[in-house]
Amino acid sequence: MESRFPESKRTFTRMRDGAFSGGDLFFIGRRSTKTNLELIRGLTTRRKNFLSQARLxxxxxxxxxLLGLMDITEGAKRVNEALGINGRVINYPRAEIGMDVDKLSQYLLxxxxxxxV
Structure with a gap:
């Protein structure tokens, strides 16, 4: 991400097996959405505050x-167990999936x- 879009100032989460940035790409089934609506709202409200999310x-x-003992696979497993979901991490190799356009500077980039093209 940093080499492809050096001006993006993207946030990365450091895990034992590397640094990861979210791609903000989700597929959530209708039934899961209805069942977990309050949880989804809580997580999206806290999306820029990792520690607030982690408290959940x-x-x-x-x-x-915090001690750097968790890899991305364990992190996903613990999130699934804690939230009662069946989510997966997709380690996508292209930086474009992580590029936001919610700020003017990002849009211009x-x-x-x-x-x-």
């Missing part, structure tokens, strides 16, 4: 994460990239 996941999660 418990002390062991926070402890292992993406626009300039698209104009090159």
């Amino acid at each position: 996941l418990g002390f062991v999660f926070i402890f292992r994460f 993406v626009k300039s990239e698209l104009e090159k």
Whole structure:
């Protein structure tokens, strides 16, 4: 991400097996959405505050994460267990999936990239 879009200032989460950035790409089934609506709202409200999200996941999660003992697979497993969901991590190799366009600077960066095509 940083080499492809050096001006993006994307946030990365450091895990034992690397640094990861979210792609904000989700598929949530209708039944799961209805069942977990309050949880989904809570997580999206806290989307820019990892520690606030982590509190939902418990002390062991926070402890292992902060000490760098958790890899991405364990993190996904613990999130699934804590939230009662069946989510998966997709380690996508292209930076474009992680590029937001919710700020003017990001929009201008993406626009300039698209104009090159």
